[in-house]
Amino acid sequence: MYDALTGRFTFACPTRGETRVTLSSFRHLERLPGAAHPAVFRVLFECGCGAEHDGLVTHDDLDWAPLGLDDGLFFNVMTATLDSVAAEFGDTAARRIEAGEWPWxxxxxxxxxxxxxxxxxxxxxxxxxxxxxxxxxxxxxxxxxxxxxxxxxxxxxxxxxxxxxxxxxxxxxxxxxxxxxxxxxxxxxxxxxxxxxx
Ligand SMILES: [Zn+2]
Ligand SMILES: [Zn+2]
Incomplete structure (x- = not known):
C-alpha cells in the first residue's frame, strides 16, 4: 500500500487501474468502526486521473510506513535515497522522538x-x-x-x-x-x- 521508495500510497483507480498518491492528496480520512487490529481507515483521495476515489489504508500504513518502519527499507527524504533498514531507522526515529522532534x-x-x-x-x-x-x-x-x-x-x-x-x-x-x-x-x-x- 505505502511505497517507501516514492513516498506514495497505492490505490485502485477505475480509469487507470492503479494509482499512486502522496498523503497530501488525501481529502478525507475516517476510521472504520469494528476493525481494531489493525484499525482501518477509509480515505477519499484526489487521483491523478482528475477524479476522487475511495480507498482503504491500515493504521500501520498511515502512521508508521512513512517512517520506514514497515518493510525494512527507509526512504531518506533528505537525500531521496533508500539508505537504512527498519531496525536502524526505528532507533533513529525513537531517538528523534525522545529528543523532542516529531515526524508530524x-x-x-x-x-x-x-x-x-x-x-x-x-x-x-x-x-x-x-x-x-x-x-x-x-x-x-x-x-x-x-x-x-x-x-x-x-x-x-x-x-x-x-x-x-x-x-x-x-x-x-x-x-x-x-x-x-x-x-x-x-x-x-x-x-x-x-x-x-x-
Ligand atoms: Zn483515478
Ligand atoms: Zn489539543
Whole structure:
C-alpha cells in the first residue's frame, strides 16, 4: 500500500487501474468502526486521473510506513535515497522522538500550543493557494483545529513548517462537515500565523 521508495500510497483507480498518491492528496480520512487490529481507515483521495476515489489504508500504513518502519527499507527524504533498514531507522526515529522532534505536528488552537500528531488524526485536507487546509482532531484534547500548512509539512515526515496558519475558531466537537463544506469554510476563514516549534 505505502511505497517507501516514492513516498506514495497505492490505490485502485477505475480509469487507470492503479494509482499512486502522496498523503497530501488525501481529502478525507475516517476510521472504520469494528476493525481494531489493525484499525482501518477509509480515505477519499484526489487521483491523478482528475477524479476522487475511495480507498482503504491500515493504521500501520498511515502512521508508521512513512517512517520506514514497515518493510525494512527507509526512504531518506533528505537525500531521496533508500539508505537504512527498519531496525536502524526505528532507533533513529525513537531517538528523534525522545529528543523532542516529531515526524508530524500541528497547532492546537483550543490549547494554544503546538502538538505532535500522526496522520491518523488528520481527517480533512483541502488544497488552497499552494498550501493545504488541514483539519486535525487533537490526540491530547480531542478537539478540532484547522491549520494551513505546506505540502511538505504533510508529505515529508520530520519536516515541520516553522510557522503554520491557524483558524481562530473552536470547532464544535461533533464537527463532521463534508469535504465541500470544509473547503467553503476554509476559503472564507481568517488564518493567523503560529509557530510550531514543540
Ligand atoms: Zn483515478
Ligand atoms: Zn489539543
Amino acid at each position: 505536528s500541528f497547532f492546537c488552537y483550543p490549547e494554544e500550543r503546538p502538538r505532535p500528531v500522526f496522520p491518523s488524526s488528520f481527517f480533512l485536507l483541502a488544497p488552497g493557494d499552494g498550501s493545504l487546509g488541514l483539519a486535525v482532531k487533537c490526540p491530547a484534547c480531542q478537539r478540532t483545529s484547522v491549520n494551513l500548512v505546506s505540502h511538505h509539512h504533510i508529505d515529508l515526515p520530520w519536516h515541520n513548517d516553522p510557522e503554520v496558519g491557524v483558524v481562530e475558531h473552536v470547532f464544535a466537537e461533533d464537527m463532521a462537515p463534508t469535504v465541500e463544506e470544509f473547503r467553503a469554510e476554509l476559503y472564507s476563514a481568517r488564518f493567523d500565523a503560529r509557530r510550531t516549534g514543540l
